Amino acid sequence: MKEEETTTGVYPEPSGIRSWAEEDRPREKLMLKGKHSLTESELLAILLRTGTREQTAVDISMELLRKAGNDLNALGKLTVTDLLEMGISGIGKTKAVTIVAALELGRRRQLSSVKEKSRITCSRDAFDILYPRMSDFRHEEFWILLLNRANKVVGTERISEGGLTGTVADPRKIFNAALKANATSVILCHNHPSGSLQPSTADIQLTKKMSEAGKLLEITVFDHLIIGEGSYYSFADEGMI
Structure with a gap:
């Protein structure tokens, strides 16, 4: 008797950043090719560290940039509360604090340069x-x-x-x-x-x-x-x- 085919134990293909080629993952890309090779969304993804079941950290970063009008100056003016009120899945208080802190460091770098x-x-x-x-x-x-x-x-x-x-x-x-x-x-x-x-x-x-x-x-x-x-x-x- 022919056994029935079953999907039990079969896992879906991974869709997160770990499934990407090593040279395309933000952290590895920075180490291999340098910081200037990364897009804004990839740099933000490194700050976020992880995504959700539905979205990678890069996807979440792209959504964040889109809601900020793809304007880093506008993003730099946002508070932790502003980021949380955007309602972006994957950005909670801890990640919002990390983003605000990183952008504030960039602003202070400008101050030191003058x-x-x-x-x-x-x-x-x-x-x-x-x-x-x-x-x-x-x-x-x-x-x-x-x-x-x-x-x-x-x-x-x-x-x-x-x-x-x-x-x-x-x-x-x-x-x-x-x-x-x-x-x-x-x-x-x-x-x-x-x-x-x-x-x-x-x-x-x-x-x-x-x-x-x-x-x-x-x-x-x-x-x-x-x-x-x-x-x-x-x-x-x-x-x-």
Whole structure:
């Protein structure tokens, strides 16, 4: 009698990353070909470490990037709560914390790369120092750069933080910080979370007020920068100060 065929004990073909060719697995690919050979989703997959029954870590990473508009800058602004609220299967609290921590390390690397540029010769120099500090804020913040007579940076200080549409800059706090640092000049800076670089009437009035107050204290207000997404508006460059 012919035995009936049975599927008992037959396992489905593996579909996870382990079934990939070694040179295509993210970790092995990095070791064999170097970090520059990996896509963003493959780099994220290394952080995630594991996938789910239905998706590989690379699949989950691709979904995450897609929900962030395939924009690493946008991804870098997300909080742990934001990531969890995306509802992506395979990303729980631990993995969300890992992603946020890794992106924060990248942001801090940017900060360390501009520390050597301590002498300000133009508005771009000031932007390069301040942008890494302010680029990820979803609310307005007001910062100052403090300079000595050689235009070298002797300090950076956050003056205030506000909401989506504004923040308060106290002249007393600004010039007290300058006096304590023995600064002879300052550069004002605040961000526009909307990305718009157009100065408001309040921005113009504030710049004029600060400039006049600085003259009384013999502290020059060199510039006022408005920072948007990857760009800036300089009051000095536009002849507004």
